[in-house]
Amino acid sequence: MGIIRSSFNRLKKLAQVPKEEFQKNEDAQDIAENRLRKALEALFDLGRHLVVKSGSGIPHDYRSVITMLKEKEILPADFADQIAGMAGYRNRLVHEYNKVTVQELHEILQTRLEDLELFCQYITKHLVNKK
Helix, strand or coil: CCCCCHHHHHHHHCCCCCCCHHHHHHHHHHHHHHHHHHHHHHCCCCHHHHHHHHHCCCCCCCCHHHHHHHHCCCCCHHHHHHHCHHHHHHHHHHHHHHHCCCCHHHHHHHHHHHHHHHHHHHHHHHHHHHH
């Protein structure tokens, strides 16, 4: 969770960079892309670990990690449905990185960062209630 939160904090700062400046600043773009990829990798790794430890089996892919967290009621259904698309974006960052545009990266910084924080909150709540 530390990687997710650290990345979230860094991405939140980058989200404050005006769009025109962000589009011109390759360093900001590279940092945003790297931190978003790291945060999503950590999110899905943590989710996979929780699914396996819960005895639900082994997820086949990143989207199924979220589906299984929803089925185990670790994530609320509405939030799981909302964040499931980030599995595809993680794959895009890793495998189709040449197709990631500055505009879509900036849009994610503006609209989807809170998903990372919410994920951590739901996981923390689950772990606290499990004790």
